[in-house]
Amino acid sequence: MTITELAPSAGEPLTLAEAKAHLRIDGSAEDDLISSLMRTVREHLERETGLALLTRTFRLYLDDWPRSRVIQIFRGPVQTIEAVTVYDADGMPGEIDVSGFVLDGQARPARLVLPEHPKPGRAINGIEIDFSAGFGATGADVPDTLKRAMLLHLALLYEFRGAVALDDQPAAVPAGYDRLIAPFRRRGL
Template sequence: MTIVLTEPPEAEPLTLAEVKAHLRIDQTDEDAGLQALIAVARQHLERETGLCLMAQTLRLILDDWPATGVIQIARGPVQAIEDVCYYDENGTVVHVSLQGHVLDGQNRPARLWLKNRPLPGRALNGIEVTFSAGFGEAATDVPGPLKRAMLIHVGYMHAFRGVLPPDQQPAGIPDGYERLIAAYRLRRL
C-alpha cells in the first residue's frame, strides 16, 4: 500500500501573520524563510499523526483488494472518494462504479467498502483509490491544539535558522509538542 499526494493543499493552517505575531517579528526580511518553516511544520505534523490538516487530494495504490472487502485508508479525515480504478491484463485503466459504496471517512484509519471489486490484471499496483482528505479548506477548520503545536514548532525551527536551512528541518521537537498532538496520533498495536 502506497499513498501519493496528487494535489497539495492550497493554503497552510497557519498564516504568516499568525507566525510573525507568535514570534514577535515586525520586519519582512524573514517572510520567505518563515513560509518555508510553516510548510515543514505542517508536513512533519501530518507524518506524525497520519492526518491531512488542509484539504488535499491523495491516491492510495494497492496490489489487490483486501480479503475483508474493506479498504483501510491510513490518511484522513477522508472527505470523499473521487475515483477508484484498476488496471486490466492489457494495462488499460478501468474505472470502478462508486454506486453503493460505503465510506467511513472519520474513522482512523478511514474505511471504504465497494460493492463491485473486479480483479486487477496486474500483480503489483493494480488498484488506485483517489480521495480528498483534510479538516477543510480554511485554517479555522484545523483543531486548535494542532495549530498550536505547529506554532511552537515553527518557533523552535526559527531559532535554528542559522544552523540548518528549511530543507534540513526539523532540527528538533520543542517541549510540549508531543503533548499537544498526542490525542491526534494514530495508535497501532
C-alpha cells in the same frame, strides 16, 4: 499500499500573519524564511499523524482487494471518494461504479467498503482509489490544538535557524509538542 498526493495544498494552515504574531515579528525581512518553516512544521506534523490538514486529493494504490473487503486508508480525515480504477491484464483502466460505497472517513485509519471488487489484471498497483482528505479548505478548519503545536514548533525552528540548515529541519520538537499531537497520532501494536 502506497499513497501519493495528486494536488498540493493550496496554502498552509497557518497564515504568515499568525506565525509572525506568535514570533512577535513586525517586519517583512524574514517572510520567506518563516513561510518555509511553516511548510516544514506542517509536513512534519502530517508525517507524524497521518493527517492531511488542508483538503487536497490523493491516490491510494493497491495490489489486490483486502480479504476483509474493508479498505483502510492511512491518510485522513477522508472527505470523499473521487474515483476507483481497476486495471486489466492489458493495462487498460476501467472505472468501477462507487455508488453504494460505505465510507467511515473520520476513523483512524479511514475505512472504505465498495459494492463491487473486480479482479485487477496487474500484479502491482492494479487498483487506484482517488480521494480527498483534510479538515477543510482553510486553516480555520484545522483543530486549534494542531495549530498550537505547529506554532510552538515554528518558534523553536525559528530560534535555532542558524544552528541547523533548513534542509535538515526539523532538528527537534519543543517541549509539550508530543502531548498536543498525541490524540491525533497513529497508534500501532
